[in-house]
Amino acid sequence: MASKTDIHMIGNAHLDPVWLWQWQEGYAEIKATFRSALDRLREFPDFVFTCAGAAYYRWVEENAPEMFEEIRERIKEGRWVVVGGWWIQPDCNLPSGESFVRHGLYSQRYFLEKFSVMARVGYNVDSFGHHGMLPQILKKSGMDAYVYMRPNEQEKSMDRSLFWWESIDGSRVMTFRIPFSYGNWASSDKHEDPFKGKVQDVMALADQDGHSFMNFYGVGNHGGGPTIANLQSIHSLQQTYGSDKIKLSSPNAYFAEMERIGAELPVFRDDLQHHASGCYSAHSETKALNRKAEHRLLTAEKFSTIAYRQLGLAYPERELRRGWENVMFNHFHDIMGGCSIKEAYEDARDSYGEALHTAAVSLNAALQKISWSIDTMKDGIQALSKDMDWALWEQKDEGIPLVVFNPLSWEVHAPIHVNKTVKGITDDQGAAVDLQVVRGSRTNRTDKYDTLFMGKIPAMGYRVYWIYKEKSFSPAPSGQLAADRNVLENDWYRLELEAHTGHIASLFDKQNGVEVFNGKAAVPVVIDEHHCDTWAHGIFEFRNEVAKFGDADIKLMEQGPLRARLRVVSRYNRSVLRQDFILYRDKPGIEVKVKLDWREEHKMLKLSFPARIADPKAAYEIPYGHIERPVNGEEEPGQQWLSVTGVHADGSLDSYGLTLVNDAKYSFDVKDNDMRMTVARGAIFADHYGDRDEECEFMDQGIQQFGYALIPHEGDWRTGDATRKAMEFNVPPVSIIETYHKGALPQSSEGIRISASHVIAAAFKRSEDDDGYILRCYETNGREEVVEIAIPMLGRTWNVPFGKYEIKTLFIPDDAEAAVREVNMLELQA
Structure with missing residues (x-):
C-alpha cells in the first residue's frame, strides 16, 4: 500500500509562447519540446508527461501532423496526460467571466474531439493570481481540481499546500499550490545537487502535512521539459527511497489518490492574490483592446443568432470562433499581464485587430439584415430618391428611420449619437423626442455637427426612431440641466470643479442631501515607481506620491437641453490630461471621457476619489462575480466596477456608497475611504530588475483614451445596480440609418425578458453542435430566486431556479x- 506521504513526480514543460520572444519563436519551441517529450517517453517506459494548452496542440496538429498522431497514441496509452482544459495559461484576473468560459468550451471540446479525453485538472502554474469565481467555472467546465504556484508562500501564507478552494456560490475544487517551482530550479542554494535537494524539501513538506505531495520537474519557460538527466536522477532517488515513495505520476493520479484516501483538508474562501501587482495596469493599450474585443464578440454573437433565427442569415460560427481564439491567446499571462517585449505587443495589437474586425463584420451583417427587414415604408413613397438631401434618403418631410439596437438583456435608457444634423426626432409611435446638436468628428466645411437624443431600447432588441432633416417638434420638457464656467447641475447632482486644479471641489447628491466626497476628487496623482520592475515584484501598494496634475484650464464645451460638458485640461511635466465631465438631464451618474498624453518614465498615474464615508467596505467586480477586500491600500485587480460603502460621514445615512465604473482599466486600490483607479504606468518593457540603460523603452507613452463614471447611491453596490450600470457603460447601443422599404419585422422588438433584475444574460449564441441555442445567465446580487425567462422569437417561456x-x-x-x-x-449534459 502506498505511503501517505508519497511524492508524485510531475514531468512537465511550462512554455511561455510569448514573453521575451514573439509567438513565432514559441511556435517553434512547442514543436521541439513535444518532440523531446515523445523521445523521453520512448526512452523511459515509466515516464509520464503532463501538458496543458489547447493552442499548443493545435499548432502541432497543423504544422507537424505526424507528431500529432504520435501524441494521440501516447494519450491513449495514458502516459501523455492532458491537463488545463484552457486555450493557454491565461492571466487569471483580467479576462472577463465569459472569456474564462470560452477557454473551457473551445479547449475541452477540442481535446474531446481529437483525443477522446478532457482535462480533469485545471492547470495555471505560472499565472500571477487567481480570481475567486474560478472554482465554479472550473467545476462547470469539467474540472474538479486545480494546480497553481503563484502567489507563493512569501506572498500569501496558506495553512496547507492542498486545500478545498470554494467560490461564493459554494462550488469547490481540490487545489494544490506547487512548492518552490514548476521546473528544475531548487528551493534554495543549500543543496549540492539542486534537483535531488528540491525533491527532499518537498518530502519534508509532505511529512509535515501528513499527505502526499506533487513535485514538478522539467526545463521551463522556454520549454524543454524533462531531460534525460532528470529521469536518471529520479531513478537514483527511487533506489534510495523506493519506487512507491518517489513515483513518476500526473496531476490526475495525484488528485485521484487524495480523493480516495479522503484527507481532511481546510476550506479556503477567497481569491488567491497577490503576485505581480504591477501587471494589473501594465500596458494600457492591450487591456483596453481586450475589453473592447470581448464585448464586441458577444454582441456579434447575439445579433448573429437573432438574424439566423428570424431571417435565415448564416450563423458565422467559424469567424466568431477565430475571433475568440485570438482573444484567448492574448489572455496569456505574459501578454495580458503587460510584461512581454515591445514586439510582442505589436503582434497582440494585430491579433486584437483581427478579432475586432471579424466581430465587426459579423455584427454588421446581422444588424443590416435585421434593419433591412423592418417595415419602414410610408404612404406616398414610390421609389428611393435623394432629391431632398445628399446624405439622407428622406422624402416629403416624412423622416428617415434610424434603427437602434441594444445588446443587453434589459431595456436601456441611453444617449444615441446620430452622425447627421437633424431638426426633429420621433420614436416608433410618433412621439416627439428631445434632441441636441453636438460636435461631430469631422470638419467638412460647415458640416461638422451631429445630433444627440436619449433612446429607450428594448432588451436584446431594437427600436426604430425617425429623424427629420428639416421638420422640428416640441417635446414636453422633463427635468433641469444647468451649466456655468465650472459648475454642472441636474435633478440628481450639483458638480463644481476647482478653477486652478480642475479637481472636483464638490459633488452634492441632491436626492439624498449629502456631499459625496471628503475633499478634492478626480485628482490625478503621480506615483514614483523607480524601484519597481515591470511586474512590480514584491510591491503590493503604490503610494509614493510625488506630484499632482495642475495648471488647469476649464472650458464649457456643451450646454444643451440634454447634456452639459465641462472640459478640464491639466498638466504635469510634459504630460497632459484632458477630462470631460458630463451630466445628462435625463440620466443619473457623472460620466467622464478621458484623453491622456502620458510622457512619464518610472511613474504611475492614479485618479483619486475620497468618498465621504466612515467605516468603509470595498467591493470589486471580478469575472462573473464580486469580492470584498480590505481597505488597506493594496493594489487589487478588478473588472468594470469598484464600489465603496459605509456610513455617510455626516451621520444622515446609515448606508451610502459610491461606485466607480470604467471601460478600459483593471487596477485599483482603496485606502480607508480613498478609492483610486490606476490609469497609466511608465514601466520599462520586460524589465526584470535588469541593467537599465539608454536603450530601455517605456510603456504607455503617448495618447490613450478611456472613460469612467461616478454613481453615488444610498445603500451598497447592489442598490446602486453596479453590474448593470457598468455593462451599460461598456456596451452602448448600436445604430444604423436606414431608408424606406417593406419588411416582415415590426419597428420595435424585444429579444428577451428576465423577471429578475439581478440575473443577467451574458451570452446568446448557437450551440456548438448546431442543434439549438445557448443562453448563459448569471446571478449578481447573492439572492436565490426562481426566475422566469422568455425569448419571444423562439416562442419559449420557462422558469429557472438560480442559486446565489x-x-x-x-x-x-x-x-x-x-x-x-x-x-x-461545455454545452454537455450537466
Whole structure:
C-alpha cells in the first residue's frame, strides 16, 4: 500500500509562447519540446508527461501532423496526460467571466474531439493570481481540481499546500499550490545537487502535512521539459527511497489518490492574490483592446443568432470562433499581464485587430439584415430618391428611420449619437423626442455637427426612431440641466470643479442631501515607481506620491437641453490630461471621457476619489462575480466596477456608497475611504530588475483614451445596480440609418425578458453542435430566486431556479417540443 506521504513526480514543460520572444519563436519551441517529450517517453517506459494548452496542440496538429498522431497514441496509452482544459495559461484576473468560459468550451471540446479525453485538472502554474469565481467555472467546465504556484508562500501564507478552494456560490475544487517551482530550479542554494535537494524539501513538506505531495520537474519557460538527466536522477532517488515513495505520476493520479484516501483538508474562501501587482495596469493599450474585443464578440454573437433565427442569415460560427481564439491567446499571462517585449505587443495589437474586425463584420451583417427587414415604408413613397438631401434618403418631410439596437438583456435608457444634423426626432409611435446638436468628428466645411437624443431600447432588441432633416417638434420638457464656467447641475447632482486644479471641489447628491466626497476628487496623482520592475515584484501598494496634475484650464464645451460638458485640461511635466465631465438631464451618474498624453518614465498615474464615508467596505467586480477586500491600500485587480460603502460621514445615512465604473482599466486600490483607479504606468518593457540603460523603452507613452463614471447611491453596490450600470457603460447601443422599404419585422422588438433584475444574460449564441441555442445567465446580487425567462422569437417561456451567484448555461433545442435544459459550460449534459 502506498505511503501517505508519497511524492508524485510531475514531468512537465511550462512554455511561455510569448514573453521575451514573439509567438513565432514559441511556435517553434512547442514543436521541439513535444518532440523531446515523445523521445523521453520512448526512452523511459515509466515516464509520464503532463501538458496543458489547447493552442499548443493545435499548432502541432497543423504544422507537424505526424507528431500529432504520435501524441494521440501516447494519450491513449495514458502516459501523455492532458491537463488545463484552457486555450493557454491565461492571466487569471483580467479576462472577463465569459472569456474564462470560452477557454473551457473551445479547449475541452477540442481535446474531446481529437483525443477522446478532457482535462480533469485545471492547470495555471505560472499565472500571477487567481480570481475567486474560478472554482465554479472550473467545476462547470469539467474540472474538479486545480494546480497553481503563484502567489507563493512569501506572498500569501496558506495553512496547507492542498486545500478545498470554494467560490461564493459554494462550488469547490481540490487545489494544490506547487512548492518552490514548476521546473528544475531548487528551493534554495543549500543543496549540492539542486534537483535531488528540491525533491527532499518537498518530502519534508509532505511529512509535515501528513499527505502526499506533487513535485514538478522539467526545463521551463522556454520549454524543454524533462531531460534525460532528470529521469536518471529520479531513478537514483527511487533506489534510495523506493519506487512507491518517489513515483513518476500526473496531476490526475495525484488528485485521484487524495480523493480516495479522503484527507481532511481546510476550506479556503477567497481569491488567491497577490503576485505581480504591477501587471494589473501594465500596458494600457492591450487591456483596453481586450475589453473592447470581448464585448464586441458577444454582441456579434447575439445579433448573429437573432438574424439566423428570424431571417435565415448564416450563423458565422467559424469567424466568431477565430475571433475568440485570438482573444484567448492574448489572455496569456505574459501578454495580458503587460510584461512581454515591445514586439510582442505589436503582434497582440494585430491579433486584437483581427478579432475586432471579424466581430465587426459579423455584427454588421446581422444588424443590416435585421434593419433591412423592418417595415419602414410610408404612404406616398414610390421609389428611393435623394432629391431632398445628399446624405439622407428622406422624402416629403416624412423622416428617415434610424434603427437602434441594444445588446443587453434589459431595456436601456441611453444617449444615441446620430452622425447627421437633424431638426426633429420621433420614436416608433410618433412621439416627439428631445434632441441636441453636438460636435461631430469631422470638419467638412460647415458640416461638422451631429445630433444627440436619449433612446429607450428594448432588451436584446431594437427600436426604430425617425429623424427629420428639416421638420422640428416640441417635446414636453422633463427635468433641469444647468451649466456655468465650472459648475454642472441636474435633478440628481450639483458638480463644481476647482478653477486652478480642475479637481472636483464638490459633488452634492441632491436626492439624498449629502456631499459625496471628503475633499478634492478626480485628482490625478503621480506615483514614483523607480524601484519597481515591470511586474512590480514584491510591491503590493503604490503610494509614493510625488506630484499632482495642475495648471488647469476649464472650458464649457456643451450646454444643451440634454447634456452639459465641462472640459478640464491639466498638466504635469510634459504630460497632459484632458477630462470631460458630463451630466445628462435625463440620466443619473457623472460620466467622464478621458484623453491622456502620458510622457512619464518610472511613474504611475492614479485618479483619486475620497468618498465621504466612515467605516468603509470595498467591493470589486471580478469575472462573473464580486469580492470584498480590505481597505488597506493594496493594489487589487478588478473588472468594470469598484464600489465603496459605509456610513455617510455626516451621520444622515446609515448606508451610502459610491461606485466607480470604467471601460478600459483593471487596477485599483482603496485606502480607508480613498478609492483610486490606476490609469497609466511608465514601466520599462520586460524589465526584470535588469541593467537599465539608454536603450530601455517605456510603456504607455503617448495618447490613450478611456472613460469612467461616478454613481453615488444610498445603500451598497447592489442598490446602486453596479453590474448593470457598468455593462451599460461598456456596451452602448448600436445604430444604423436606414431608408424606406417593406419588411416582415415590426419597428420595435424585444429579444428577451428576465423577471429578475439581478440575473443577467451574458451570452446568446448557437450551440456548438448546431442543434439549438445557448443562453448563459448569471446571478449578481447573492439572492436565490426562481426566475422566469422568455425569448419571444423562439416562442419559449420557462422558469429557472438560480442559486446565489450562480452561472447557468441553458440549452434551448431547435425542436420546439423538447424542453429547455441546463447543461454545463461545455454545452454537455450537466
